[in-house]
Amino acid sequence: MQRLIEPMQYFEQFPARWTRCLTLLTTLTVGFMVTPATSREFDLSGSSANQQIAQRQEPRELATIPSRTFRDCPDCPEMLEIPAGQFIMGSVDGDPDEKPAHEVSIPKPFAIGKFEVTFAEWEACAADGGCLRNKSPSDEGWGKGRRPVINISWNDAKEYLTWLSQKTGKSYRFLSEAEWEYAARAGTKTRYAFGDSIDKLQAQFSNGKPGTGRTVEVGSFAANAWGLHDMHGNVWEWVEDCYLPNYVEAPSDGSARTFAGCASRVLRGGSWDYEPQDLGSAVRYKLPVIYKVDEVGIRVARDL
Numbered sequence: 001m002q003r004l005i006e007p008m009q010y011f012e013q014f015p016a017r018w019t020r021c022l023t024l025l026t027t028l029t030v031g032f033m034v035t036p037a038t039s040r041e042f043d044l045s046g047s048s049a050n051q052q053i054a055q056r057q058e059p060r061e062l063a064t065i066p067s068r069t070f071r072d073c074p075d076c077p078e079m080l081e082i083p084a085g086q087f088i089m090g091s092v093d094g095d096p097d098e099k100p101a102h103e104v105s106i107p108k109p110f111a112i113g114k115f116e117v118t119f120a121e122w123e124a125c126a127a128d129g130g131c132l133r134n135k136s137p138s139d140e141g142w143g144k145g146r147r148p149v150i151n152i153s154w155n156d157a158k159e160y161l162t163w164l165s166q167k168t169g170k171s172y173r174f175l176s177e178a179e180w181e182y183a184a185r186a187g188t189k190t191r192y193a194f195g196d197s198i199d200k201l202q203a204q205f206s207n208g209k210p211g212t213g214r215t216v217e218v219g220s221f222a223a224n225a226w227g228l229h230d231m232h233g234n235v236w237e238w239v240e241d242c243y244l245p246n247y248v249e250a251p252s253d254g255s256a257r258t259f260a261g262c263a264s265r266v267l268r269g270g271s272w273d274y275e276p277q278d279l280g281s282a283v284r285y286k287l288p289v290i291y292k293v294d295e296v297g298i299r300v301a302r303d304l
Helices: 049-056 119-127 154-168 177-185
Strands: 079-082 085-089 102-106 110-113 172-174 236-242 264-268 285-288 296-298 300-303
Touching: 079 177, 085 177, 102 177, 110 177, 119 154, 154 172, 154 300, 172 236, 177 236, 177 264
Parallel strands: 236 296
Antiparallel strands: 079 110, 085 102, 110 300, 172 300, 236 264, 264 285
């Protein structure tokens, strides 16, 4: 099943507001063609598949728990250093676009935003002459400050990353899908970083009445084992990868999958208006790069 977030706010080429309705489109895949497993994929056939994954998913280089945090400027996002290591990306029993589960090696440490980028941080960019494409995204009347910035397209977010890089002299960027999932799992092999279930004390997600919820301030819930907040829920987070419908021939080195003419990018993590099953560490969604949605924001990465 491939998932697509329907636009809820503004399509950049049209000023009219889209009707407020977010639907989950399910595309039934018939006769889905999968190429033979490569050397970096697993044989997931047979009754031993789950046992195979469980054995391969045991943490290998997780003795060093991330602890160093820093900011490169007063208005920059707070960053947290993530160690190198290996993990199993994807799932055995999830949707087709989460398969095949495969081993990924993150070859070197990198830094990730401890929180989703906030309105206050976005406004600092705009005040400093950056973020020209979307200087004042709508907060839907929910409040700004420490709430995650929303209604920003992938292209808008790219401008924010460019501004951060120019301001600090450091290489700020989107996370790759692999880096995002590695950080979200934080050494776990369960559906969520907190186990195989999640509740309203752990994340901001749907209240059962579509369109009636809202974001909360970043850090309102406890962090995962590596100190990262809101990896599940609150807002979907743009990543670098172009969307492809499965992990066949996916890179094993943690790099992003991109190609010329990529129209849709991947989002991760779920949002305030999605159900718990859509918040899992392996769940993938997609959205065209020009859409601005009140459920989508960004978490930044930086090379060390």
